[in-house]
Amino acid sequence: MSEKHISNLVASNIARSGDLSGYYDALDELEKQNQNLASFTAGLDGDTRNRWPTLFEIVNGKTVAPLDFWSFYQFMRDDQRAINYLDFWIDTVQHLNLCKIYVRGLRTSLARTSHYRGAEMINEYIAQSQDDLKVNAQGADVTLPNVPQHHNRDSHASSRDSRSSSMLLDLLMRNSLLENSDPHRLSTFLRGEAAVRSSDPAVNAKIDEIKRRSMVANGSGSSAGGAPLEYSDPNVRISMINPDMVEALIDHEAQRSMDPSVNVRHGHITRRILRESSQTIMAKYFSKESERYIQFTPEIINKVHDALELNGRDDPEVFDEAREFVFKVMEYDAYPTFLIKYALRNVTDRSAFFRLFASAACAFAGFWVGYYLIFYDDGPAHLRGVVTLPFFFMAYFFFSAFYHVDPLLSAFGFTENHLSFFHPIKIEDGYCKGLLRKRALFVLLFACLVAAALSVLFGLVPGHRLSH
Structure with missing residues (x-):
């Protein structure tokens, strides 16, 4: 996200997925009362398996793991460090529901x-x-x-x-x-x-x-x-x-x-609660003294200030232009990166770092065993085939870290958790699962080719026993 739109990383409104229950309740209430939204989402349910979900569907809770709203919230908070935008969206949705x-x-x-x-x-x-x-x-x-x-x-x-x-x-x-x-x-x-x-x-x-x-x-x-x-x-x-x-x-x-x-x-x-809600949103996101301040355009800030302070308004349309601004920022700056990191990958950056170390260790083991069998020439030639195993894991860990795709996790339909390494998340989105398995097949094929090439190379080299 561009520097102009990045807010300082501060404590977000949501600490865990359970804290989003109020937001989900507000969405359910809005959907019950807004038949236009219900008919819109109903028309999209049939084709979500053959396309990416839109950002509108994600923020309205119409998607499943790993592209659900909680995953997007984690991404905005931990990766983009622009959680203020999404918190503003949540607060305005809840204000609309209060109205x-x-x-x-x-x-x-x-x-x-x-x-x-x-x-x-x-x-x-x-x-x-x-x-x-x-x-x-x-x-x-x-x-x-x-x-x-x-x-x-x-x-x-x-x-x-x-x-x-x-x-x-x-x-x-x-x-x-x-x-x-x-x-x-x-x-x-x-x-x-x-x-x-x-x-x-x-x-x-x-x-x-x-x-x-x-x-x-x-x-x-x-x-x-x-x-x-x-x-x-x-x-x-x-x-x-x-x-x-x-x-x-x-x-x-x-x-x-x-x-x-x-x-x-x-x-x-009561009406007093509506006024307090709108005033809280303005003080939190439109005041430069606030740590949650969002860099809206001066025109938007002036319109919101005049509507609330001069005209005494508290209706949801006060924040419509600001909501549209926030949505476009997330759609153009955050949404594509979110799809890349959460939909096309099932390996986190932290896991990829450890996989590179594991790949280096396997490479050391493979080359050490291979050169040992060549220069000591103690056994039959087919014994050199044992180097296939360390070379395979070397290639497997390296390419899974490079492409951020683990074939084994993809085969079982899981993705690594960005919050906890030991609690993988089951992939429920069918379109995402299919693409990950295709990429996993490519990674597995590449790993097998590299392992086979190195194994053949070390197997065909003539043995030469070193003498003291």
Whole structure:
């Protein structure tokens, strides 16, 4: 990787493969909610045996050993020494998942509130019908037992407010305002740019009310949802809805219902957590004082800073341009080298170093035995064939170190572990396994040819006993 893009080697976020469970959980959650990604990966599953996996598949956990995400993480940390790039990718994926969970919690609360409001309106209708029956019964001098007496002007006002709330809830649900399967629509909602269209004065008044409530709750003097937009029909108004307004509506309805189970967001992801997550990412990777600082372009840094600090955004699209920058750096600088070291090789650099020593030792043994049999000429000529064994191991260790391919490991479908020499990894990628076996066959053939040539050479040299 070029010096411009290399970050200082610091302690990474992940120490072992088990620490990636949170990232994998986030990927699983995103895949469940994003059908586009699911259909994309489903279309690729059938042909992964005949091609290399893409970097997108690797970072999204769609590959197996030795090209799995944990192997790529080790490579970025230990070989490229640019783990900050991959840690940034992981953090932004988890931030996107937090945003989806937050919006899903709002949608669940809205659905439960809408269901409660529907039941409440039915009860009010039944109560009103009983009142009407009571009035008719009193006019006919008939007594009806246990008929409620508490409906007055306040109850009628409450009923109107309940109906307007129910209509607004239904409007929000029908417009799929809290759709979290589409990242763009998710970000639009979190930015407060989602809009609903209504011609009902009661609904518009309710929107204005929750807008004021959200402004009071957040201590904001500005318009929380923005001014209503003009529409060609003068009776129709387009209102901007943001998460604070939805929270205000849910909290208000929960207080009215006196049922805390209506608001199911308690103990789950809140907007404050989203803001803290986005601020943490900016402080960790965009601040020059941070040891995890990534050398983004000034344009990207300024855009992220303005979006978070000036505009108060925390939606996932804030980091989209930075994510694309990081992905391209990894794809062009790290990904090709990763394929060479982890897919086309099953011998590590450390193992290759020891194999060269073993090759030198075998070479010394082979030449010593060969020259001994030549100059002492003690036995029959076919005895010189014993040099084949040390020469074979000499060539085997040398070429396996030179090409970083071990034929024996390839035959059994294993590759050496870059972290532990004594714990080889089983190769699960079929395409990688096939290429390694082809390269292993070449290495084995080359080793046999060299061993045979040296054995024939020492076997054909006439013996000459040295005399004292």
